[in-house]
Amino acid sequence: MRRQLEGSRAIAEAVARCRPQVVPAYPITPQTHIVEAIGAMVRNGSLAGCEFLTVESEFAAMSAAIGASAAGARAYTATASQGLLYMAEALFNASGLGLPIVLTVANRAVGAPINIWNDQSDSMSQRDCGWVQLYAADNQAAVDLHVVAFALAEELSVPVMVCVDGFVLTHAFEPLEVPEQDAVDAFLPPYAPRQVLDVDDPVAIGAMVGPEAFTEVRYLSHYQLSQALTAYPQLCDGWQRPLSMVDAYRVDGADTVVVTLGSVSGTVKEVADEFGNVGVVTLTMFRPFPYAEVRKALGAAKRVIVLERALAPGAGGIVSADVRAALSGTLAEVSTVVAGLGGRAVTRAALRRLVADAMSGWLGERLVFLDLRDDLVEQQIDRMRQRRASGPQALGLLRDAGIPGSRIG
Amino acid sequence: MSDEYVFQVRFHGRGGQGVVTSAELLSVAAFLDGREAQAFPSFGSERMGAPVMAFCRIADVPIRVREPVTQPDAVVVADATLLHHVQLFAGLGLEGYALINSARSWDELGLAEMARRHYLERLATIPASDIARRHTGRPLPNACLLGALAGLTHVVSIDALERAVRERFTGAVADGNVAAARAAYDYLGSAAHA
Numbered sequence: 001m002r003r004q005l006e007g008s009r010a011i012a013e014a015v016a017r018c019r020p021q022v023v024p025a026y027p028i029t030p031q032t033h034i035v036e037a038i039g040a041m042v043r044n045g046s047l048a049g050c051e052f053l054t055v056e057s058e059f060a061a062m063s064a065a066i067g068a069s070a071a072g073a074r075a076y077t078a079t080a081s082q083g084l085l086y087m088a089e090a091l092f093n094a095s096g097l098g099l100p101i102v103l104t105v106a107n108r109a110v111g112a113p114i115n116i117w118n119d120q121s122d123s124m125s126q127r128d129c130g131w132v133q134l135y136a137a138d139n140q141a142a143v144d145l146h147v148v149a150f151a152l153a154e155e156l157s158v159p160v161m162v163c164v165d166g167f168v169l170t171h172a173f174e175p176l177e178v179p180e181q182d183a184v185d186a187f188l189p190p191y192a193p194r195q196v197l198d199v200d201d202p203v204a205i206g207a208m209v210g211p212e213a214f215t216e217v218r219y220l221s222h223y224q225l226s227q228a229l230t231a232y233p234q235l236c237d238g239w240q241r242p243l244s245m246v247d248a249y250r251v252d253g254a255d256t257v258v259v260t261l262g263s264v265s266g267t268v269k270e271v272a273d274e275f276g277n278v279g280v281v282t283l284t285m286f287r288p289f290p291y292a293e294v295r296k297a298l299g300a301a302k303r304v305i306v307l308e309r310a311l312a313p314g315a316g317g318i319v320s321a322d323v324r325a326a327l328s329g330t331l332a333e334v335s336t337v338v339a340g341l342g343g344r345a346v347t348r349a350a351l352r353r354l355v356a357d358a359m360s361g362w363l364g365e366r367l368v369f370l371d372l373r374d375d376l377v378e379q380q381i382d383r384m385r386q387r388r389a390s391g392p393q394a395l396g397l398l399r400d401a402g403i404p405g406s407r408i409g
Numbered sequence: 410m411s412d413e414y415v416f417q418v419r420f421h422g423r424g425g426q427g428v429v430t431s432a433e434l435l436s437v438a439a440f441l442d443g444r445e446a447q448a449f450p451s452f453g454s455e456r457m458g459a460p461v462m463a464f465c466r467i468a469d470v471p472i473r474v475r476e477p478v479t480q481p482d483a484v485v486v487a488d489a490t491l492l493h494h495v496q497l498f499a500g501l502g503l504e505g506y507a508l509i510n511s512a513r514s515w516d517e518l519g520l521a522e523m524a525r526r527h528y529l530e531r532l533a534t535i536p537a538s539d540i541a542r543r544h545t546g547r548p549l550p551n552a553c554l555l556g557a558l559a560g561l562t563h564v565v566s567i568d569a570l571e572r573a574v575r576e577r578f579t580g581a582v583a584d585g586n587v588a589a590a591r592a593a594y595d596y597l598g599s600a601a602h603a
Contacts, residue, residue, distance in 0.1 A: 004440035006433070138473075168475055171429075172449040173436045175471075266473030347476045 002177050007139040007169045008033035010178050011104060014143040016047045017184040018102075018150045020076040021191075022068035024053040024061040028083040029116050030166035031106035035078050058083040062090035062103075069099040070205050072196040074150065078104035080166055084122045085110065088129065091159075095130030095221060097206050098194065100153030102146065103131070106166040107262065107309070109342040113394040117343020118166040120262060120309035124318050130221050132160040132228050133287040135261040137247070139169055140176040141284070144241055147179060150188055151235050156227050157194045163286075165263040165309075167343070183240055226288045245290050247282040248297040254279030256358050257298055259323055260307040261286060264339070264346045268307065271351040278355055286319070294326040303358050304334045307346075307370075311338045316367040335363045339370035346370065376400050416467040416564050417478045421497050422487030425457040427551035430577070431485065432463035435555055437573035438565040439467040447472045460495050467564055483562055486510060487537070487550050489518060503527055506562050510550045512536035533561055533597055540592055545585030556590030560597030567594045 005013075012034050015023075023042070025035035039054075041047035051068075055061050058079050065075040079087060084105055094101050105123045109115040123133060134149060136142035142164045149160040164170055179187075195205055209217050229245070236243040247265070250272055251257055257279035258268050265282040272278040281297045283290070298304055304327065306320035315321075317336030324334050337354060340346040350371050357363045379400050384390045418435060422428035429450040436448035444467055451462040464478040479499070483506035486497055498507060503526055509515075511534045515524040524532055535557045537550035544553075552574055559567050570590055575583045 004437045004446060168449065172447060172475075173433045174447045175440055175445060263475055267475050270474045345476045347479070348474065 002175050004173055004175050005139075005178070006033065007142060007164065007172050007174070008106075009037055010139055010143050010176055011146060011164065011170075012037035012041070013178045014146045014184075015076055015102075015104075016041050016050075017179060017181050018076075018147055018188055019074065019184075019190075020047075020050055020102075021073035022051050022053065022065065022075045024055045024064035024068070024075075024077050026055055026058050026061045026077075026079070026083065028058070028080050030108060030118075030170045031078040031080045031083075031104060033170065034104055034106070038076075058086040059090055062087040062094060062101075065101045065103075066090060066094050066097065066099055069094070069101050069193075070097065070195070070197050072191070072193045072198075074154075074191045075099075075101045076103070076150075077101070078106065080106040081108040081110055081116075081122045084126060088126060091126055091129040091131060093206070094159045095225075096217075098157040098221075098224070099159060100150075100157055100191070100193075101159040102149045102153055103159065103161045104146070105161055105163045106170045107163050108166040115342040118168050118309075119341045119343070120163065120165070121311070121341070123161060123163045124310035126161070127287060127318065130158070130225060131287065132156075132158055132225065132232075132285070133163060134160065134284055135163045135286060136165075136169060137261075137263060137265040137282050137284070138176075139164075139172060139174050140241070141243065142169060143176060143178055144239060144243055145284070147184055147187060148232070148235055148239060148243060152228060152232055154188075154191050154193075155231050155235065156224055158221075158225055158228070163262065168263045177241075179240060187238060228285070228288050229290055229292075232285060243284065245283075245285045246293040246297050247280075247284065249280040249282070251279035251281065251297055251299075251301070253277065254301060256303045256305065256355060257281055257301040258305045258307055258351075258355070259283065259294075259298070259319065260309075261319065262309060264307060264309065267346055267348060268351060271348050271355060274348075274352070275355055283319070289322045289326075291322075291326045294323060295330075298323075298327060298332065301332050303363070304332050305337055305354065305358050305363065306334060307337050307339050309340050311341065333363075333365050335365055336367045337370050338367070344371060373401070412480065414468055414470070415472065416483070416562075417481050418465040418467075418483045418485060418558070418564075419478045419481040420463045420465070420485045420487065421491055421495060422461055423457075423491070424459045424461050426461075426487045427549050428461050428487055429463045431487070431551040431555055432465040434551070434570070434573045434577060435465045435558070435565060436467070437576060438555070438559075438569040439465075441569040441572050442566055444469060445471050447475075449475070451477055460491055481505060483507065483558065483564070485554050485558055487554060489513070492518060492520075498523065504531070506531045506558075507533070508554060508557055508561060509534045510537040510554060512539065531561065533557065535593055535596060537589075537593060540596075541586075541589045544589040544592065545582065552586035553589040553593045556593035557597045559590075560594040567591060570594075
C-alpha cells in the first residue's frame with residue numbers, strides 16, 4: 001500500500017519487517033527518528049523478538065552489534081557524521097570478523113566546524129572499512145535497500161552500510177510503499193550464520209593472525225566483498241521493485257553524462273531532461289566499486305561530470321578517482337565537481353550552468369566547487385597573507401558572509 | 410518536469426510553532442487527494458524560536474527535484490514577527506498566494522506596497538493563533554493556517570486535510586485542530602481578508 005511517509009519512519013518500518021533481533025542505539029541527528037521509531041515498536045510489542053539496547057556511545061553501539069551478530073543474532077543500528085567516526089574502529093572489526101551487520105548512515109557533514117547538515121563526508125571517510133556501501137536516491141530506494149542489505153549481508157557474511165542523505169531524505173515526506181511482512185519474510189530467510197559463538201561448541205572469532213596469514217585474510221575480505229557485485233543483482237532480481245547497482249538514465253547518445261550518488265540524482269535528472277542530450281548515471285553501489293557496470297554505462301560519453309557530495313582535501317574527488325579508473329583507456333574527459341557540502345542546496349540553476357560549462361569545453365578535467373563563493377574565499381586568503389595571526393577561519397568567513405539566517409537555499 | 414506543473418509552498422515560522430508539521434500535513438492531504446507530494450524542512454540549528462522554513466511540492470507526476478523552494482506559488486507565515494527579519498516573500502510571483510498569521514491587515518503590517526502589486530484576492534491574513542486557542546486551547550496555528558491555505562488556493566480539499574490531521578493526532582487534539590482548520594477554511598471562503 002502506497003503511503004505518504006517520512007523517510008526515517010519508512011526505514012524504521014522496513015527494518016522492523018526484517019525482524020532484527022538486537023538493535024543497539026545511540027542518538028545523533030539526523031538518524032535519531034529511525035532508532036526512536038524502532039525503539040517504540042520494540043516497546044509496544046509490534047517488533048517482537050528484538051532487544052533494543054540504549055548504549056553509551058556509537059562505539060558501544062557497533063561493539064554491541066558485533067557481539068550480538070557473533071552470537072548469531074540479526075543486528076542493526078544507525079548513525080551519522082561524528083557518530084560514524086566514533087564507530088570507526090568497530091566498523092573495521094565488524095568487517096574483519098565477517099559479521100553481517102546492517103547499518104544506516106543518515107549522511108551528514110563531519111566537523112570541525114560543526115555542521116549538522118547533509119553531505120556524504122561521513123560515509124565516504126569510511127570507504128575502505130570493508131563494508132558494502134549502498135546509496136539511496138530516494139526514500140523508496142532507501143526502504144528497499146534495507147531489505148536487500150540484510151539478505152546481501154547474510155548471504156556473503158559481510159556488513160552492509162545503507163547511506164541515506166540526512167534531512168533531504170530522512171526528514172522528507174514522500175509517497176512510498178513499505179513492503180508487507182509476508183513479502184519480506186519470503187525474501188529474507190532467518191539468519192543462518194557461517195560462524196557463531198556457542199558455549200556448547202566453543203570457537204574463537206577474531207584470533208590473532210600474524211604475517212604468515214594476514215595478507216590472505218585481507219585478500220579474502222576483498223574477495224568476499226567483491227562477491228557483492230554478482231550477489232546484489234541476483235538478490236535484486238527476486239525483489240518486488242527494480243533496484244539497480246548502477247542506474248543509467250538517458251545515456252544513449254549522450255555526449256555529456258553526470259555521475260552521482262544519493263538524493264541529488266533526481267534534481268540532476270530534471271536538468272538532464274531540459275537539455276535532452278545529457279545522461280545521468282547514479283551509483284547505488286559504491287563499495288565494492290562496480291567498475292565494469294560504470295564503464296558500460298558511460299561507454300560512449302565524451303564528457304563525464306562526477307558530482308561529489310564529499311571532498312578528499314589535497315586530492316579532490318573521491319568517486320571520480322574510481323570513475324577515472326573505470327574509464328582508463330577511453331578518451332572520456334572526467335571532471336570533478338564538489339557540490340552540496342554541509343547542506344548547501346544543489347540547485348537546478350547551478351547544475352544548468354555546470355552542464356553548459358561542460359558542453360562549452362571549459363570544464364575539461366578540472367576540479368571545481370559548485371557555487372563556491374569566491375569573494376569569501378579570497379577575502380580569507382588575503383587575510384591569511386596579510387597577517388600571521390589571522391584568527392579562526394570559521395569566524396572570519398561568517399563575519400564576511402553576514403548572518404545567514406534569512407538566506408533561502 | 411517544468412515548475413508550472415508543480416504547486417510549491419514555502420512555510421515560514423519559528424522553531425516550535427509546527428511549521429515542519431504543516432508542510433508534512435499538507436503533503437499528506439495532497440496524497441490523500443490522489444496527488445503526488447513532497448515535504449521537507451530546511452533545518453537551521455533547531456532551536457525553539459529560531460526562524461525555520463519548510464517546503465511542500467504538489468504535482469500530478471512523481472516529484473524528483475529536491476532543492477529548496479525558491480520560487481513559491483504560496484507562502485505561509487506562521488509568525489508575523491519574522492516580517493522584517495527574513496525575506497519571507499523572496500521569489501513569490503505577482504500571481505502568488507500569501508497567508509500571514511495575524512489579526513492585522515496587510516496595510517497594518519506595513520505591506521501595503523506588496524498588496525498593491527499582487528492579486529489582492531490571493532493575499533490573506535488570519536488570526537490563526539487566536540482561532541487555534543479557541544478550538545484547541547493552545548496557540549499553535551498550523552492546522553488553522555492549512556485550512557486557510559486550502560480555502561485560499563484549493564490546492565488540497567478540506568476533507569483530505571481533515572483526514573491528514575486525524576492521521577497525525579487523536580482525540581480532543583485532532584477534533585480541535587480539525588475545527589480550527591474548518592473555521593479558517595470557511596473564513597477564507599467568505600469575507601475580504603487582506
